[in-house]
Amino acid sequence: MLMHVINVGHDVLKANDKLAARNKKLLDKNGVLAINFMGAIGSGKTTIIEKTVENLGSKYRLAVIAGDVVADMDAGRIAKLGVTTIPVNTGRECHLDAKLVEKALKSIDLKNVDILLMENVGNLICPADYKLGEHLRVVVVSVTEGDDIVLKHPMIFKHTDIAIIHKKDLAEAVFASAEKMEDDAKHLNPDIPVLKTSIHDAESMDKWFSTISSMADQLKQENKD
């Protein structure tokens, strides 16, 4: 009997990164800006996606991948607004990964999409480890989760491009400080924009819409050049 040690060196998480890079290439080729929305259940991801569709839907061609726990429910909410919506989760996954997104991309007519909004599964932990092929990672955190929530989940804030401190209208009622949350996010990731938003404050939502539209315009310009 022969014993033999084989060096394998296969990294399961890097394998996901590679697949994500392939998704990104496909999205780039079609000039699609892809956004990965991460955040706890109830933080406001679907609401922000709905508002984004309402606000930017006339200027951009949008599509949505709904990945939160029972995706059919969120997908139904979004599809009502008349955009292509692909539900990908059946309640088994605790995060979206590049493979699930690759499959979903197959049923989207990418040539006719400018912005792809992807709602990740509602948790602040493992989605941090998985790239999907997105251009922009956004963490949505609500003041109602308690204002120490940012410091409790450092990795996701370190690996995001934008942090949204949402439902700021409720801050006082739950004794939370949106400013503290902003400071914590900036401390973990000094270079990222932090937006404090509420659906009851149109101006705060406008800041988000303009951030996204300028990014989509920029990507389009890059593709033309």
Next chain:
Amino acid sequence: MHEYSLACEIMDNVISVAEENTAKGVNSITLGVGRLTHVNPDQIMFCLETLKEDNIAKGAEIIINEIYPEMQCECGFCEDAKKLCFVDDEIIDDIRTFLDVQCPQCGQTMHASGGHELVIESIDIEQ
């Protein structure tokens, strides 16, 4: 719990490497788990112990090595972050250990490099 699907992926890989090498059995599987991932080594271990029972890896020993990041400073100083996790007799198991670490040389905040792996390092087979 996503460790189960990760464990399935690991097991699939182990089986195909074993088959490629015309193995009769697998003695051990050695994994490396980065300390900055959200992968729980105990859960991975538990899932693999269950999965291995009905395939070529039956009876294999599963060994998990933790992979620590390296703390790096702009000034050029760097050190293994492992020592941050062992203070006196205490083992510190907290992802935040690697944030806000000041450089002992110049006082700047250091950056953690690596520690994001979930890697099948090697398998020991019988041919």
